Amino acid sequence: MTAPSPAISVSDLSKSYGSTTAVGGVDLAVDRGVVYGFLGPNGAGKTTTMRMLTGLVEPSSGEARVAGVDCRDRAELVSHIGLLPEEPPLYDELSGREQLAFAADVRSLSWDSVSERALPLVDRLGLSSDLDKRVDGYSKGMRQKLAFVQAVQHDPDVAFLDEPTSGLDPRAAKTLRELITELRAEGTTVFLSTHILPVVEEIADVVGVLHDGRLVAEGPPSELVAQREDEAGDGDLEDAFLELTSEHPEPGR
Numbered sequence: 001m002t003a004p005s006p007a008i009s010v011s012d013l014s015k016s017y018g019s020t021t022a023v024g025g026v027d028l029a030v031d032r033g034v035v036y037g038f039l040g041p042n043g044a045g046k047t048t049t050m051r052m053l054t055g056l057v058e059p060s061s062g063e064a065r066v067a068g069v070d071c072r073d074r075a076e077l078v079s080h081i082g083l084l085p086e087e088p089p090l091y092d093e094l095s096g097r098e099q100l101a102f103a104a105d106v107r108s109l110s111w112d113s114v115s116e117r118a119l120p121l122v123d124r125l126g127l128s129s130d131l132d133k134r135v136d137g138y139s140k141g142m143r144q145k146l147a148f149v150q151a152v153q154h155d156p157d158v159a160f161l162d163e164p165t166s167g168l169d170p171r172a173a174k175t176l177r178e179l180i181t182e183l184r185a186e187g188t189t190v191f192l193s194t195h196i197l198p199v200v201e202e203i204a205d206v207v208g209v210l211h212d213g214r215l216v217a218e219g220p221p222s223e224l225v226a227q228r229e230d231e232a233g234d235g236d237l238e239d240a241f242l243e244l245t246s247e248h249p250e251p252g253r
């Protein structure tokens with residue numbers, strides 16, 4: 001019996017814009033059913049990597065497969081993935097419900113077939129009473145909640161979430177963290193890009209740290225922290241992150 005292929009496999013993936021190397025030779029293998037925390041300073045190449053993995057940007061070189069599908073084949077990829085980007089694609093003139101139905105339709109799914117999954121998510125996020133209001137009347141947090149439901153309502157193999165708690169109040173952010181761990185329990189792989197390190201420490205199984213377009217560390221958060229703890233055993237993911245992404249790392253490290 002052959003082992004199942006990883007949810008995400010990336011080999012020597014690069015993307016350049018003119019003389020700027022946004023991503024420079026990244027290798028990744030993300031197992032199915034894990035939460036992968038994707039970290040890196042501003043401009044490290046996280047968004048570019050996610051855009052390549054979701055078929056929105058053509059790599060300059062290298063290979064990337066998600067759920068076994070070549071990322072250059074966006075038409076095939078789209079039914080396997082969900083994406084919550086930094087700026088969610090929502091149509092102002094639609095109601096929340098129409099927006100979700102539209103997103104289902106893009107994947108050739110009927111609203112009836114996804115609503116059983118979508119509506120409980122809408123309810124958990126406290127959006128039910130606003131679902132028939134127009135999106136242009138939504139607050140930032142309401143837009144973010146709708147965009148999250150849109151990204152996962154079709155039960156994707158891999159969900160790409162860029163700062164999913166952005167704009168959410170503390171209660172909604174907590175619910176969203178719970179929903180991410182529930183997705184994992186259902187077997188969904190979650191690729192989570194965020195600057196909120198305590199969230200990653202809490203819910204990620206594995207963390208990858210990108211710096212200047214290269215993966216400089218990868219492992220369970222506790223391992224990354226343990227490798228960089230001081231003699232007193234103090235340290236957290238923020239300390240590890242700051243050291244890993246420092247322009248001038250400590251000598252000997």
Ligand SMILES: Nc1ncnc2c1ncn2[C@@H]1O[C@H](COP(=O)(O)OP(=O)(O)OP(=O)(O)O)[C@@H](O)[C@H]1O
Binds near residue numbers: 040
């Ligand atoms: N379309 C583009 N054209 C030119 N340069 C780009 C383009 N997209 C990204 N870049 C450059 O690639 C590098 C990586 O950008 P990217 O948006 O992937 O970083 P990021 O890690 O997502 O940053 P942030 O945390 O600030 O969102 C940056 O130097 C950026 O200026």
